[in-house]
Amino acid sequence: MILLKPRVESDELKIWRLLNNRMTLPDKDKKRFIYMEKGYQGEVLFDQLTANLQPDFFIINDLCLEFNNSVFQIDTTIIAQDRVFPFEIKNYEGDFYYDDNTKGFFTLSKDEIKNPLDQLKRSKSLLSPLLKKHGFYLPLEGYVTFVNPEFTLYQAPLNEPIVLPTQLNKFMKKLNQTPSNLNERHRKLAELLISMHHTDSPYKRLPPYEYHQVVKGLTCARCNSFIPSVNGKYFTCLCGYKEDVESAIIRSVKELQLLFPDLKITTSLVYDWCMVIHSKKVIREVLKKNFEVKGERHLRYYI
Numbered sequence: 618m619i620l621l622k623p624r625v626e627s628d629e630l631k632i633w634r635l636l637n638n639r640m641t642l643p644d645k646d647k648k649r650f651i652y653m654e655k656g657y658q659g660e661v662l663f664d665q666l667t668a669n670l671q672p673d674f675f676i677i678n679d680l681c682l683e684f685n686n687s688v689f690q691i692d693t694t695i696i697a698q699d700r701v702f703p704f705e706i707k708n709y710e711g712d713f714y715y716d717d718n719t720k721g722f723f724t725l726s727k728d729e730i731k732n733p734l735d736q737l738k739r740s741k742s743l744l745s746p747l748l749k750k751h752g753f754y755l756p757l758e759g760y761v762t763f764v765n766p767e768f769t770l771y772q773a774p775l776n777e778p779i780v781l782p783t784q785l786n787k788f789m790k791k792l793n794q795t796p797s798n799l800n801e802r803h804r805k806l807a808e809l810l811i812s813m814h815h816t817d818s819p820y821k822r823l824p825p826y827e828y829h830q831v832v833k834g835l836t837c838a839r840c841n842s843f844i845p846s847v848n849g850k851y852f853t854c855l856c857g858y859k860e861d862v863e864s865a866i867i868r869s870v871k872e873l874q875l876l877f878p879d880l881k882i883t884t885s886l887v888y889d890w891c892m893v894i895h896s897k898k899v900i901r902e903v904l905k906k907n908f909e910v911k912g913e914r915h916l917r918y919y920i
C-alpha cells in the first residue's frame with residue numbers, strides 16, 4: 618500500500634491530554650476526552666493492519682470533507698483499482714447488542730449508542746456525489762470496523778457491512794486479494810481528496826479554560842507526572858525517564874503555544890509555567906537558541 622496521508626495526533630487530542638493532566642475536567646468533558654483517546658488508539662490499531670496491504674492501494678487517513686455544507690469524516694479511505702473503501706473505525710470495548718427492530722446499537726444496560734452504520738451511510742451518501750462532481754465514478758464499498766479484541770456484538774446483523782474483531786484478519790487477507798492496478802487517474806483522485814481535507818480549528822470543541830485555571834509545572838514526557846525539582850542539565854522522573862533541561866523547556870513552550878495560542882511566549886511566562894527551572898537565564902538562552910525573537914528588549918517575545 619502507499620500511504621498518502623499518514624495519521625497524526627490532532628491538536629485537539631493533544632490539548633485534551635494537556636488539559637486532562639493539568640485540570641479537573643467535568644465528567645462530560647472527561648468522557649469526551651476518553652472517547653477521543655480511545656478512538657485514536659483504535660485507528661492506530663487499524664493502521665497496523667493496513668500497513669501490510671499490497672502495494673497497489675492508496676491509503677488516506679483521517680479525511681474531513683464537506684459536501685453541500687455538510688461536513689463528514691472518514692477514518693481511513695483505501696483507493697483500489699475499481700472501487701473506494703471508506704472505513705469507519707470503532708474501538709468500542711465490552712458487550713453490546715444490535716436490535717433488529719429499531720436498527721440500533723445498545724450496551725447490555727440498554728443505553729443506545731450512536732449507530733456507526735448510520736455514520737458510514739452518511740459518509741458514503743456525501744462522498745459519492747462529491748466524487749461524481751469531480752468526474753470520479755468509482756463505486757464505494759464501506760465498512761464499519763470494530764477493532765477492539767474485547768468487543769462483542771450480540772445479534773450482529775448479517776447483511777450489514779460490519780467487520781468484527783474476530784473477522785479482522787480474514788477480512789484483511791480478502792481485501793489484500795482485491796486485484797488492483799493503480800494509474801494516474803487514481804493518483805488524481807487521491808490528491809483531490811487530500812486537497813479537499815479541512816483542518817478545523819481545534820479550539821472550538823474544547824471546554825473553556827484560562828491560564829490561571831491550569832496547574833503549572835514541568836511534566837515528564839513519558840508518564841506526564843509533574844517533576845518536583847530540577848538540578849543541573851538533566852533530570853530524571855520517578856518513572857525512570859531522563860530528559861535534558863533544554864528539550865524539556867522546548868517541550869513546555871510548545872505546550873504553552875498549543876494551549877494558549879494568544880499568549881506571547883516570554884522568558885517570564887515560561888519561567889512561571891515550568892515552575893522548577895530556577896534560572897531565567899537558562900530559559901532565555903533556550904528560547905533564543907530555538908525560537909525566533911520578536912520585539913525589543915523588555916518587550917521581547919518568541920515565536
Ligand SMILES: [Zn+2]
Nearest residue numbers: 837840854856
Ligand atoms: Zn515519568
